[in-house]
Amino acid sequence: MTAVVEVAGLSKHYGGERGSRVHAVTDAGFALEENRIHGLLGRNGAGKTTLMQLLTGQEFASSGEIRVFGQNPVENAKVLDRVCFIKESQRYPDDFRVKHVLATAPRFFADWDEDFADELVERFRVPVGRRMKKLSRGQLSAVGVIVGLASRAPLTFFDEPYLGLDAVARRLFYDTLLADFAEHPRTVVLSTHLIDEVSNLLEHVLVIDEGRIIIDADADELRGSAVDVVGPRGAVEAFTSDREVLHRTGLGGLASATVAGLDEAGRTAARDAGLELAAVSLQQLVIRTTIGESVDPTKGTPE
Amino acid sequence: MTTMTAVSAPRSAPSRVWRIVRLITANPTTTVVLPWAILGTIFLLNWLIWLLIFANVGAEGMTDAQEGIQWSGAAFYIFVYMLVLAVQAINLSFPLALGYGSTRREFSLGAGLTFVLLAAMYAVGMTVGAALENATGGWGLGGTFFRTIYFGGDQPWYLQLWIYFCWFLFFFFTGTIFASVYVRWKALGLIATFAVVGLAAVGVIALLTLSESWNMVWETIAHLGVVGSVSVLLIPSAVSALLGYLLLRRATTRG
Numbered sequence: 019m020t021a022v023v024e025v026a027g028l029s030k031h032y033g034g035e036r037g038s039r040v041h042a043v044t045d046a047g048f049a050l051e052e053n054r055i056h057g058l059l060g061r062n063g064a065g066k067t068t069l070m071q072l073l074t075g076q077e078f079a080s081s082g083e084i085r086v087f088g089q090n091p092v093e094n095a096k097v098l099d100r101v102c103f104i105k106e107s108q109r110y111p112d113d114f115r116v117k118h119v120l121a122t123a124p125r126f127f128a129d130w131d132e133d134f135a136d137e138l139v140e141r142f143r144v145p146v147g148r149r150m151k152k153l154s155r156g157q158l159s160a161v162g163v164i165v166g167l168a169s170r171a172p173l174t175f176f177d178e179p180y181l182g183l184d185a186v187a188r189r190l191f192y193d194t195l196l197a198d199f200a201e202h203p204r205t206v207v208l209s210t211h212l213i214d215e216v217s218n219l220l221e222h223v224l225v226i227d228e229g230r231i232i233i234d235a236d237a238d239e240l241r242g243s244a245v246d247v248v249g250p251r252g253a254v255e256a257f258t259s260d261r262e263v264l265h266r267t268g269l270g271g272l273a274s275a276t277v278a279g280l281d282e283a284g285r286t287a288a289r290d291a292g293l294e295l296a297a298v299s300l301q302q303l304v305i306r307t308t309i310g311e312s313v314d315p316t317k318g319t320p321e
Numbered sequence: 322m323t324t325m326t327a328v329s330a331p332r333s334a335p336s337r338v339w340r341i342v343r344l345i346t347a348n349p350t351t352t353v354v355l356p357w358a359i360l361g362t363i364f365l366l367n368w369l370i371w372l373l374i375f376a377n378v379g380a381e382g383m384t385d386a387q388e389g390i391q392w393s394g395a396a397f398y399i400f401v402y403m404l405v406l407a408v409q410a411i412n413l414s415f416p417l418a419l420g421y422g423s424t425r426r427e428f429s430l431g432a433g434l435t436f437v438l439l440a441a442m443y444a445v446g447m448t449v450g451a452a453l454e455n456a457t458g459g460w461g462l463g464g465t466f467f468r469t470i471y472f473g474g475d476q477p478w479y480l481q482l483w484i485y486f487c488w489f490l491f492f493f494f495t496g497t498i499f500a501s502v503y504v505r506w507k508a509l510g511l512i513a514t515f516a517v518v519g520l521a522a523v524g525v526i527a528l529l530t531l532s533e534s535w536n537m538v539w540e541t542i543a544h545l546g547v548v549g550s551v552s553v554l555l556i557p558s559a560v561s562a563l564l565g566y567l568l569l570r571r572a573t574t575r576g
Contacts, residue, residue, distance in 0.1 A: 076419050076574045093570075098422040099332055105574075108420055111348070111413040118347040125340035126421035128332060171422070 022173055022205045023050035023073060028082030030068055030229075042068040044229040046082070050222070053203040055195075057220035057237070059213055059304055065229040066209040067105060070175050073207075074103040086173065102127060102171035104162040106178040110150040117146045119161055127169035129202075135168035138194070142187060155182030163191050167198060175207045180215070192219055213301035217241075223300070227308045237300065244303050245285070248274045249293035257291050265306035276306050337423070341431020342438065344418060345410045352406065352439060357446065360399050364466055367395050371464040383463070391465045391474065399443065400492045407436060407496025408503070411565075415504055416574040429566040436497065440489035447472075448482040473547040480548050487551040487558075494561040501568035 030043040043065045050056050060066050071077040072084060075091040075098060084091060091097045110119065120139070124130040139146060142160040145153075153161065159181045166174050176195075180188045196219060199206065210216055223240055225233035233240070244264060247254055254273040258266075261284070265276040276298055280288070288295055298306075332340075346352045371390065378386050411432055418428045451467040459465060468474050473484045502510045529535055542550050 071574070074419075074422070075424075078571070078573070093424045093426060095334075095337060095424050095427065098424055099337075101422045102420075103422070104420050109413060109416045109574075111345075111417065112409065113348040113351040115348070122340070122344045122347050123421065125336070125343060126423065 020052045021049040022052045022087060023048075024083075024085040025049070025073075026083045028069075028072065028084060029080045030072055030077060031080050041229050043072065043226075046226075046229075046231045048224055048231055048234045050205060050207065052205055054221040055199060055206045055208060055219050056222045056224065057213070057216060058207055058209040058224050058226065059211065059233075060209075060226040061211060061308060064226045064308075066226055067107075067177055068229075069226060070103060070105070070177060070207065070209060074098070074101050074175065076103070099126075099128065100172040101175075102166055102169040102173070103175040104165050104177070105175075106159070106162070106181055108162060112151065114150045115147055116144055116150065116153070116161055119150065119165065120146065123165050123169065127171055129170035129172075131168050131170055134170075134198070135164060138164040138167060141190060141194070156184060156187065157182075159183050160187065167194060170198075170202050170204065173205045173207075175209070177209050178211070179208070180210070180212060188215065192216065195219065213304055214299060217300040220300075225304050225307065232307060233304070240300060240303060241297075244276050244278050244298045244306075245280045246274055246296040246298055247277050247280075247288050247293050248272070248296060249291070253291050253293055257288055257293060264303075265309070276302070337427045338431045338434060341414075341418060341423065341428050342435045344421075345414050345432060345435045346439075351409075353442070356399055356402050356406075356443070359402070360396070363395055363398060367393070367466055368460055368462070368464065371460075371462045375462055387459070387463045387465070391468075391470050393465055393469055394471075396447070396466055396469065396472075399447075400488060403439070403443070403489055404492045404496040406439075407432075407493045408500040410435065411497060411500035411569075412504055415569070415572070419574050425569050425572065426566075429569050432497070433494075433562055433566075436493035437490065440486055440493055443489050444482050444485035447485045448478055451481050452478055473551075476547070484547060484551045487554050490558045491551075491554040494558040494565070497565040498561040498568075501565040501572070505568045505572040 026047045028043060028046040029041070032040045032042060046069065058066050058069065068077060072079055073086060073091060075093060078092065086097050087100060089097050091101070116139075120135060123135075124132065142157075142164060144157055144160050144164065148157075150158070150161070159179055160183065163176065163179050163183075166176050166179070179191060183191065192215070195206070208216060208219065217237065220237045223233060223235055223237050224231055235243070247257060249257075249272070251268060251271055251273040254275050258275045258277060261280070262278040263275045264278055267274050277284075280295075285295060374386055375383065414432070415428060418431075419425070423431075447467055451472070454460060454465070454467050468481075472488070473481055476484065499511065499514065502514045506513075529538060545553065
């Protein structure tokens, strides 16, 4: 396995004064393997777009190192020729209609597939003659998705690609991405906060919160990494007293705790203590991890 | 499952620049059709006005009126339009070009090339207009639209072409510098730039007035002639182009 993206000690902050300085990305370090679908998950404003702009040379890092295809991406035509990043808030020239986007994009992507693009236009029902400014939010997202898919860029970023798309179009995007990825493997980074919808697509997950990478793991590993332990309050508290608890809730005499890294022995012990085990979805895991210290873990316990 | 990652040849450096030209001119309505259509309309209105003036001044005022029309600024619109076009092209194509994976350097070169080509195209068009104006005796009325004082009046066609070309370049690259400032620092930077440019202009005027050097300025311009004077415009154009690139080199696609 080779890493397409390697990042070490990466920080990006805006503004000079110490007080007003905004830390968009803080000390990030990770690697993205080639030909996998990576999820970049996090809340709005967590730093997802800034991170992707740094990786594509659209932003300049304050400190740290970025290697994309082994080189610094900033002003590097060799690297950027292999990258496609249509951001969620992408601006287009005022006089552009959809057809102008579709006509200009192929010159920028060596592997652009014209037939595939036409097919996607049909499937997503995008009006090619309409001005970009007049498109609905969903149609605008669809154009970004079409360019991203048809570009077949070796490193493709999708930034919140589902915004404004209806359920049918979202499903269509996920299915098309998977099918095309199978035939044309490439490295995909999908930034999203709708985690449940894409969790089956993802092979690797990065979770960013307040500019920091707080989870960097394979999706499979994550899916089994936490378990909800449910049962009488006393039993749950006794069981979790010496374990890592991500989140607790309680209702009357019942309590539930999300326990990290529960192994087979632990599971057996929980069952023996009369507790029930429930799987934690990726989305729940991310929510419980990103809520983090800002919520008092005992808050769920009513008195 | 078939694995067929097409390994396409990397794009050549010229094609990386040329695609920016194609990006900026993707919709020719804005860059070609509309400017000529508006210029045509302005011309038609001017022609009708000449018709009215000449019908009213009578034979004795005719020469005066025709001389006065040589100072007509009607065709000036197209130069201002090109300034605006340059601003729009840079401000709105820059983020898309970067999203497509272009470098700032390629974008700047491509934008510069676009403006040189458009300047050439418009210079040719205006020169053809000037030749027609000459051949038709001022569109049958002795009017002046293309061959005004600012653009050299009576010049051989190749000098006329050069004069127009220099003027167009000047307006395109003046637009470039303001657009680059805007892309880099947004409205605040633009206001600051206007303030600085305004102060500098007032300063130069004050200096020339206090030192009573205006005559020297007019003499220099007279000495250089129209062709020489507009050729001097190439210097600020080149400086603007270079400054524009230096500004864009560190610009981001934020907001």
